[in-house]
Amino acid sequence: MDTCGPGNHFPAGREAAGAPGLNGAESLVHTLAASGVEVCFANPGTSEMHFVSALDQVAELRPILSLFEGVATGAADGYARMAGKPAATLLHLGPGLGNGLANLHNARKAGSPVVNVVGNHATVHQRFDAPLTSDVEAFARTVSHWVAAPRAARDVGALAARAVQAARSAPGQIATLILPADTAWNAAERPSPALAVAGPAPVGEEAVAQSVAALRRGHAALLLRGAALRGRGLRAAGRIAAATGARLISDTFTPRIERGAGRVVVERLPYRPEPTLAFLGGVETLILVGTQAPVAFFAYPGLPSELTPPDCTPLVLAQPHEDATSALEAVAEALGAKGAPAVAPYRPASAPMDESPLTSEAIMRIVGRLLPEQTIVSDEVLTGGFPNYPLLETSAPCDYLQLTGGAIGDGIPLATGAAVACPGRRVVSLQGDGSAMYTLQALWTQAREKLDITTVIYANRSYAVLREELDKVGAREGAKAFSVLDLHDPSLDWVHLARGMGVEAVRVETCRSFADAFRTAVGTRGPFLIEALV
């Protein structure tokens, strides 16, 4: 796996540190560290104080404070996408977890491994209707693949090791360990060693053979997601395309894709139903690699939900939990596709750098010209982003992260976690203003951790995507409807908002001033925010 962190292949059975005589919280932090968890994105409360105290015992586990839980969970998602392994989150009972659910939903849809540690009342206290009493497990079930709660302190270590194991199950899962306060403060036994993690399941020969046959017939396309969009997997897909003429397509929103110069070019599936059906016209076999057959993001009156055209047959090469990389290499091998794949040249699109007013397109062109090598781009621009996505195809190579679950408010936390995972790499966070407001607290964490993140706010001062949607569903926009889609009156001032959280910022209205600000920002250490009026 190409990652910038230590990768997912942490050896099982590594002995956990920590002497006997630990309490449950101490056994937990030692176990997490032994299982390869290096970062804990935290927003703790009273019931997590023993965990907080135990952090000082484990040099390998770095706590990073966020001022809102959605920041912690979104950062864990971004970290996982880039590090290829889970971070922990530390959250406070049901409502604290509640605040983190939207970005855990996004992480779930991304196949990101995340280990949530959620405090709960002491077991003896749970039967009382205290103010913070809630059904923590019910909160956890909404987004988790795996949920457990120890009944006693001595169970904490073993369950923590299983939580990490569950999170690391391919392609990546949400594991939630609910920690009653007394299981944190009571005496535990030794921490647990790391448990073995099975890699992605191998793909059967028949699936490979069927794909090879379909590719030989022609009029095929590969729909790619996950590991198929980077490193060996993407190069194998490129060889297949070169040998057969097959189209390479990514999901509309993918967790992570390698783009830019030197990379195989992948088309992006459109967002709306009609263009998607047209886009897939002429494709007779749609080979699914780590993904599912395309479905509409939303239903619309009179339009289909399934977007595979009637004369196109979907064919599964690799399911999301399967080894897409090896499967693509096996297909390429069977096809005799040994040549180097066609890759994009370094030839950034032209960009206006004059006094003309900024547009979403101009921003992407300028970003494309000035993007440093190996940047990580977090894209949550929505309306302003779609049409301009191809403009980065021939820019410097980058990793590109998208909103996978549609729960807006992922972008700034995602950038934050990616920067934690990859110190030394620049992160550029392209962000719509409406969606930025859900988790703007992430800027404070960027400042505290001095992360090299350049945030570009596309300030159109509107839920622009919803005004399009209102039209698409055939609804009408009267004065009251307008009032809940418009963000003027008052206009958000992102320079003030960023400075309020310790992030330096500037507002720009022309292409030249944006280019100047962006050039300076990506050349400077630490976070910087550009409010781009579009």
Place this chain on the structure above:
Amino acid sequence: MDTCGPGNHFPAGREAAGAPGLNGAESLVHTLAASGVEVCFANPGTSEMHFVSALDQVAELRPILSLFEGVATGAADGYARMAGKPAATLLHLGPGLGNGLANLHNARKAGSPVVNVVGNHATVHQRFDAPLTSDVEAFARTVSHWVAAPRAARDVGALAARAVQAARSAPGQIATLILPADTAWNAAERPSPALAVAGPAPVGEEAVAQSVAALRRGHAALLLRGAALRGRGLRAAGRIAAATGARLISDTFTPRIERGAGRVVVERLPYRPEPTLAFLGGVETLILVGTQAPVAFFAYPGLPSELTPPDCTPLVLAQPHEDATSALEAVAEALGAKGAPAVAPYRPASAPMDESPLTSEAIMRIVGRLLPEQTIVSDEVLTGGFPNYPLLETSAPCDYLQLTGGAIGDGIPLATGAAVACPGRRVVSLQGDGSAMYTLQALWTQAREKLDITTVIYANRSYAVLREELDKVGAREGAKAFSVLDLHDPSLDWVHLARGMGVEAVRVETCRSFADAFRTAVGTRGPFLIEALV
């Protein structure tokens, strides 16, 4: 019921407006309006566009946009506490509801009526794994007393009427109506008329007689919550106290209490276990009026969860869903307690107005001197608030709202909703800086709606309550533990944050400058924020 809104007694059977031939969304808004719902705190998405469009058809339903769902749900809580009836919220699928859960948890613990309208994918679309597909009902169950989803557009009106009825069931419930997009856009039938709402259940004669007997024996205290803390209920409690010497005590955190000059003085139950047990020492009968026997907010090693002292017997006069007001009046009547109750004089505590540095105590003293008549105070100060709570006892009469569910991030939204419910009254929002960060987006709604809210940020730049808690649970604070409890580095700048959302703001460090700023703020229309360094 003393409210500043139209009250809870909306006549059942009122005919809903709206012609036949409506779609489901239109039948919903007409039904909500017919059922007495006047405000919808909205953060919509694509699947709610027909609802948004329908808003323009109903003059009685006012949409108020928030830029984060926790603002919408917290505002609905504040509105309900002051209006005595539910507002609607409009939220977007599982993750949007997820963002609103923490403040719905607080509303649930407050006994506030809230009607959530949560969009979902069209029924035909739910079986696909689209990005935003989730188990919306699972999200809803975490906090809701009542959940339903129509299967067809023609069911929407009837279910909406039942949702309002459920929300209005005493003392107030969380009702969540999940609205698949096709049930909004398909043709419906007529809207539904309002359904009858049963008032609070009457208290039996035996409960009254037992309380009377206990009060006659002496060494009794009344523990009050809900309607017992205002209007007729509070006055009856005052007469009982005057006649029998019984102590009057409120829960540590109550949804709403009438305080200040002309009101019966009520002691506040302490926060921590040991002081609570000491506080209740000598009480032989604890008469519960609209509340439960006291339990600890959190469990602590070696301390009890139940805080009724061993030699004290709890006795239920009125359960939360019962008619505490009539029960207290019946007790007073049986005791012959006809005289006027003792009430607080108007005699504000002394306040420093000089150049001395601000403290939490000085803030409360100054607020107490300068508080306008009939202010609504929202208190989410935590560490800085507790010891200074009694200082408002002899200030101008006010309604005082507290954090009922312990899920921090309620205060600014609560103030917002209270101001919407009570135009013409001043709202003062006393707010810790750590908890303010969870829902700071509420400031934007305050600016857009030009609400008369004065926010005071107690800027101690720390999760101070947690540093106390770390000590209380016997845990240690090393460098890493400190790092997740401290909010310096960088310091939040609330003047910038407020201005970023269109709210004028000032930072003060001395008593004189705070007094000047507060006097100006409460005398000016619209929102204003004071960052008070303490």
